[in-house]
Amino acid sequence: MANFVRRAAGGDESAWHRLVEDFSSLVWSVALRQGLGRADAGEAVQMTFLRLVENLGKLREPEALGGWLATTARREAWRVARRGSKELPTDTELDAESAEPGPEEQAVTSERAHTVRRAFAELPERCARLLELVVVLALPYTQVASMLDMPMGSIGPTRARCLDRLRALLPEGVGSDD
Amino acid sequence: MTDPGTTDEQLEAELAAAFADLRAPREVTDAAKGLFAWRTIDEDLAALQYDSLVDAEEGAVRSADGPRALSFHAGDVEIEIEIVPGLGGRRLVGQVEPGAGAAVELALGDRAVGLTADGLGRFATDLPEERVTVALSVALPAGRVRTAPIRV
Secondary structure, three states, X not given: OHHHHHHHHXXXXXXXHHHHHHHHHHHHHHHHHOOOOHHHHHHHHHHHHHHHHHHOOOOOOHHHHHHHHHHHHHHXXXXXXXXXXXXXXXXXXXXXXXXXXXXXXXXXXXXXXXXXXXXXXOOOHHHHHHHHHHHHOOOOHHHHHHHHOOOHHXXXXXXXXXXXXXXXXXXXXXXXXX | OOOOOOOHHHHHHHHHHHOHHHOOOHHHHHHHHHHHHHOOOOOOOEEEEEEHHXXXXXXXXXXXXXXXXXXXXXOOEEEEEEEEEOOOOEEEEEEEEOOOOOEEEEEEOOEEEXXXXXXXXXXXXXXXXXXXXXXXXXXXXXXXXXXXXXEO
């Protein structure tokens, strides 16, 4: 990942695309967690990656990019929330998107998803965080290791253990066709 | 007893589906890819020094309702801009100091707008209603000063 940062800083656009692909969901999820709606979260993502494009050559620890982006996303989400109503009458940008159902309605599309979310909420904090970063947001192991401050070698085993815990929290039949 | 038929892969697929809303929509990711065009190799970008949205807190009373004000600094040069309501929408008004008569180039989304500062270094232009990325570049006798890109 440090390599992609260096290449993007040097002008390699495909490396930039890779960084955005790998990290846009992390930034988006942080913005949602700050309480933003989908249109505002989209704006916070743009602002966060604009900060990244401006700082590509200055990142002191490119291997800790995930942590840097999460921190920046929280700050930019806050900025968007403050700007909110006072500057623009409506969110004209990404309008089609804001017409979609919000995260809550949309996520619980099925009984099964609801069940999985309930079981997930019962997990210990550390398991929930790891599974979210690795499975839901599909971040590279190197980034997860630095964000959770754990050795990379223990991510795989922890992931398996946390999945076992989740499985134990689920009623029978989830995961099979029902 | 838990279902022995649920493999790790199946369970992970269930988990990913249940939290699909946490993954960035395609159009958001694609828009962020386009921001690479705003990369600059300038070492001395005028950095954002003040943004009323973030920094007005200390001044407490005035904060929330005024126009958004930002200022940038590079060496002895200061650039201030405000986003104010205009007749048909929003306007950007600014001042570069020192900058009497300077040529100001405004990158506005994917457009470029050329402006000339007046005798006091002031300039103004209309902004689109939708949020847009903006950066300024001012030609001064000592060289060109560019601001970091911002979203307004």
